[in-house]
Amino acid sequence: MKRLLKRTGCWIMLMLLVFQLAAVPALAQDTTGTSEALAANIEQAISELDKDPNSIGLHAGIAVYDLTDEKVLYGHNADRTYVPASNMKLFTTIAGLDKLGPDYQWKTEVYATGKVSAGGVLNGDLILKGFGDPSLTVADLQAIAAALKEKGIKQVNGKLLVDESYFDPTRLGYGWMWDDEVYGYSAQLSALAVHKNMLTITVEPGKKAGDTPVLTMEPATEYVQVVNQLQTVAGKDSDISVQRPRGKNTIIFSGTIGVEAAPYQEDVTMEDPALYVADIWKQRLTASGIKLHPQASVEKTTLSTGTPLYTHLSKPFSEILVELNKDSDNFYAEMLLKTLGATEKGEGSAEAGSEVVADVLKRAGVEAGYVQKDGSGLSRFNWITANQMVKLLTFVQDQEYRDALEKSLPIAGVDGTLKNRLKGTPAEKMVIAKTGSMGGVNSLSGYATAKNGNKLAFSILINGIYKSKYARDLQDKVAVLLASYPDIKAPDGYKPAVPDAYKLSALLDPIAEEADASGITAGIVVKALDQEQGEAIWYEHEADTLLTPASNLKLLTTATALAQLGKDYQFKTEMYGSTPLPKNGVYQGDLYLKGYGDPTLHTEDNLKVQEGVSMEEIAAWLKEQGIKRINGNLILDESYFDQERLGLGWSWDDESYYYNPLLGALALNRGTVMIEFQPAVRAGDPVPINLLPKTKYVNVINEAKTVNSGQENTFAIERDRGTNTIRVTGNLPLGTAPDYERVPVEDPALYAGTVLGETLENAGISFSGNSTVSVGTVPQQAVKWTEFTSEPLSEIVSYLNKKSDNFYAEMLLKTLGAVKRGEGSSSAGVEVVQETLSTLGVETNFDMVDGSGLTRYNLISARHIADVLEGMTKHAAYQEYLDSLPIAGVDGTLKNRMKGTAAENNARAKTGTLTGVSSLSGYVQTKDGQKLVFSIVINGYAPKSEYMTAIQDRIVSALASYEDK
Known part of the structure; x- marks a missing residue:
């Protein structure tokens, strides 16, 4: 039985559907125009994904609600938590409309200390104070400078000061990835910002191969140093990389651009952007004819006294909102979140802004069971459910700002991030929705106008994506079905799936179902090592779902190190x-x-x-x-x-x-x-x-x-x-x-x-x-x-796994690349790992990016990990591998777990823990001596992390106590 159709909530719904259809007379079984037909089509689309190794790992939370008839049309894992990517912007923007209103305008103010003489000389400091305007442009600064000139200011003899104190000093969102920082979508935040706190760099090839390409900067500034290490080469192809060392304002362009290639453009970021604004501000003042004292310094300050000179107002929020949602602008969303905190809580922080969002969600009927860490969805620490999203979208329908929100959403086949999707389908122009996309994550939530004119609210949250095409295809399939509703019928020959029964179903199903009901996703595999292949699987639940493994990934790194380098290396x-x-x-x-x-x-x-x-x-x-x-x-x-x-x-x-x-x-x-x-x-x-x-x-x-x-x-x-x-x-x-x-x-x-x-x-x-x-x-x-x-590698691997040492694991991964590929990089090490695991009988349709499991880019299933453990039992280094694992209730990261149970001094397993992630995989013997391999990988939001480890301990203890009668 395939994975997606074994999910508890899904098969219960489908079994109820079977019973409903069985009660209908034979001639009335045509399900055309019913929610059951909608469900059957979506479930079949999901089940088809299990037939392709490139899509088998994805898992989706889907909710559809008929706003016109006020009824639920469909739900699939709708109460499970998922990382939403840019769908988080809906939480932020709806709260912004609710608290600030569509007509809200951000202000930017200019103050002066000291007096302005009759001749227009300011004998004091000029202060530019920001209040979080995300849309401030260089042209706006030019207009402000011109307004000062019109007020008679001709010269400033003091300092140029900038005040960004309306927001806190945290520049980046919680949990953002360091390797995203150079790019404009991860720009640093400040209450005083211009050009979205980024520079637009354009690269044009030289006139002939060998020439140095030409770089231009918009806006031009000396605040950031751009290093050009590029070379023009023959042809039309380009291979350009951009780097900015952490904490530095140096942008390094390297690689090649074809002499016939189109210009390459990249939005890049900088450190401490308020000083960048100050540099642009200084330029604009000079361009407006306002003289500055030659020794005038540019500094940051917190305004305490001063004479107000000018206030600039942004466009109304409703106009900014259109760009925010249609283009999925992270910077706008983050500035909005901090603005909510500043205006409503007196603290311009993401935490305070999230409290404001929570207040709005509570009114919408969403009181708990989610996590918001940023405003844009760039953080992978956000967790929401499809039902929560649909509740919020339903709430909006009764609010005065409904039209403002809907006008901001991309229109299928027309504009924004949906411009090139769903063209020529019934969903074109009939679906307006917010997209969300990053590695392993894809989401789509919004409204659809059904064929009968009914308005539907929907949310599709997908995680565990190995190839993004399949997630988009599923979303598009659902969107077309919603636009065609109710003129749809069940697929020919469709039968709802019934979950497989396993040897340990009676023992472990209650635990797995409890996990499902709590909103988390648990991938579980239990396999007997000494039984024939057909009888070896004792239990599976979400076995192929791709999840973040945390430190369980070290099982792959250490297995490969022992196999490729040898225990005595x-x-x-x-x-x-x-x-x-x-x-x-x-x-x-x-x-x-x-x-x-x-x-x-x-x-x-x-x-x-x-x-x-x-x-x-x-x-x-x-x-x-x-x-x-x-x-x-x-x-x-x-x-x-x-x-x-x-x-x-x-x-x-x-x-x-x-x-x-x-x-x-x-x-x-x-x-x-x-x-x-x-x-x-x-x-x-x-x-x-x-x-x-x-x-x-x-x-x-x-x-x-x-x-x-x-x-x-x-x-x-x-x-x-x-x-x-x-x-x-x-x-x-x-x-x-x-x-x-x-x-x-x-x-x-x-x-x-x-x-x-x-x-x-x-x-x-x-x-x-x-x-x-x-x-x-x-x-x-x-x-x-x-x-x-x-010391020998066997000793090093033992310390690594028992203590779950990230440094050791990463050094091993690069060593594998250096020894076996001649390249001491993580990527080369990963190639060695995947090649080695393939020889152990492990499928390699998973994503591995580091050696320790610290990155959330890693995606792997419980089956993959169990197969690694099983494969190692047949390898010469198995004993060293086994000895390296923590022993339940005895040592390492399991020293204080499962004490007083049958698993104590029995189970040997690797732990893995990140926020919203917990895993445990290893070996255990049953009460009657049968050797089992198991893998339990859990992702999602739980109020207490101990809940996840408790599920794992209950499963492993139950395995250790099991006796085959």
């Missing part, structure tokens, strides 16, 4: 010199340290988690060779891996946390430093901290204070983005137990080199005064002095 770290080792203790030349991805490289302190190569060991070896002084530089070679420091899809707001390490072929202490802390003896004293290793590589600013017990604990450790400045802030109450945080650092090789240099100095090996530490490559003529080796 050791990482090496090489040391070279410009010349052979000296005999007099003084080395005249450069010292090179080359890394090959050893994840265990460490210092001998509390950061050490495994035996292996330490900085102290390296220093001791050099001392044993009699070296006392190095008159040269220390050069670190990390060329074995690429320069991609973070996994694709990792969240920008995780970068201060240990589980989000920066990667490099030469990296120390899992890419982190440790800060130990505890309260001082007395309240009011600074919080004592201890940095490990004791290095000058990071700059720790300690502003934290000890406070009395009972006071709020606001203690925090964060790293300034893209830097090695770590800030310790907040209050730590007396009585708080001593603790520590590990914090990732930038440029792992330089970190390792700096600490090595310091360790050498501490060991009595000095460097000359002009010696430097830098990243480079070992020259061909260098002399290899020695190499240091790690």
Whole structure:
């Protein structure tokens, strides 16, 4: 039985349909014009998706409500939570219409400090204050400057100040991906914004191959540096990449553009956009003939006093809304959400704005069971249901702003993001709806005018998409059916599916059905290892649904590492010199340290988690060779891996946390430093901290204070983005137990080199005064002095899986790429993983992007994971693989789970946890000794994460207690 038709809510509805049809006389069984025919057509369309390996994994929540007849027409997983992508904009924009009204206008104000003389000279500062206008343009700034000129201002002798304090200082949405940041759809947010806080860069080819292409910038500004590394080549093809280093205002264009190619255009972003506005503002003032003091500085401020000079008003919200929804503009949506927070809650934050949305949703009958983290849907931490969306769309029909919303929605086959869809079908011009699309996610929600004139509200939320075409096709199929309703009939020969019965259905169905009813999606597979293929499947539920696996993905990485590298594989770290080792203790030349991805490289302190190569060991070896002084530089070679420091899809707001390490072929202490802390003896004293290793590589600013017990604990450790400045802030109450945080650092090789240099100095090996530490490559003529080796891979994999270490997993993935593909990248490592799993009998129609499971771009099914586990039982490295897994109630990440159950000291499994994600996959023996492999992957919103782990523990404990009678 195929996966989608086994869903509990679906098959119950279809069984009821069977009973209804059975009660109708034979001549009356024509279902033309009935909701049952609609259901049958949609269910058949869904079932067809299970026949194609490119679509089998997607799962949909669908709800259709007849607004005219006031009845539900169809529901499929309508109360399950899904990541909605840009359908979240409907929540935001409806709340905006409800609270602000269609006629709302954003303002931008100009103030002055000091007096304006009779001659038009402002002897004071000019202040531009923003109130969140998302639509402010360069032309608007020009008009404001012209208005000031008309008021008689000819010269400003003070500073140019900009005030963005109407919004909070958080620049990006919760959980947005760092690798999206360079693009305009992920622009930074500020209450003072122009040109949507982005630049439009146009690339035109040179006149002939070999010429440097021409880049133009709109609007022109010196605030952002654009680096042109492009080359013109023959032909019409282009291969252009755009990068912006985190925290920097440098845009790097690289690649090629064909001499016959059309111009290439990209919207790119910048850091701290209020200062970008200030630069454009300064230009416009000058262009208007207003003189500025040559030494006038441009700074940010928070306005406290000043004389109002001018107020600019935006277009009405109803006009801005059209662009927002038809073009699915993320920036407009995020600025609107913060505006709602500022106007209604007195706080211009996404959190406050979401509270306002919640107030509106409550009036619409949606009180709980969803999560909103941003305004646009770019965050994958949003969770909603199709029924919630339809309730909101139904609510709008009774509101005065109904027409304003509907005018803003794309029209099928006509405009906006639906311009090229549904042309020539009954849905053309009859469907108006908001689209939503990002990797693995596609959604469509809005209104359809049925053939009988009835107005229908609908929502189609699809996750787990391997190939996006299939999701759009399903949406379009539903849209055509709605536009044709009720002039439709059930497909010929259609029969509602009945779910398969499995050996453990009676045991596990109640748990799976409880999970379904809670709004989460659970993929479950249980398979016996010692039974024939036809009898091996003991249980399946949503077995092929593609879900985010979290750290269960490490099962793939470690299985491949053991299979391809071997259990005895050791990482090496090489040391070279410009010349052979000296005999007099003084080395005249450069010292090179080359890394090959050893994840265990460490210092001998509390950061050490495994035996292996330490900085102290390296220093001791050099001392044993009699070296006392190095008159040269220390050069670190990390060329074995690429320069991609973070996994694709990792969240920008995780970068201060240990589980989000920066990667490099030469990296120390899992890419982190440790800060130990505890309260001082007395309240009011600074919080004592201890940095490990004791290095000058990071700059720790300690502003934290000890406070009395009972006071709020606001203690925090964060790293300034893209830097090695770590800030310790907040209050730590007396009585708080001593603790520590590990914090990732930038440029792992330089970190390792700096600490090595310091360790050498501490060991009595000095460097000359002009010696430097830098990243480079070992020259061909260098002399290899020695190499240091790690513990065997079996030991490394054991630590990795038992502790679920992200850094180890990512280093292993890049090592696989380097060893087997000659390219130390994650993408090359993934190729090795998929090729290896294929030899183990695992289908590879899943998405793997990193090695640890930290990215939400990963999509895989419970069946895929179970097949990996089963395949490894036939491999020579199975015992090492099995031994690496946490044991229930005993060790690793399962140490405190399933204690006192039959699974304790029995089940061996890998955990996986992200917000809205929980997984557990591994091996267990039944009470009568039968060996089972299982995989449980759960996605969705649950009020408490413990709910998901409780489901897993109940299933595994039930398996361990099972006795085949």
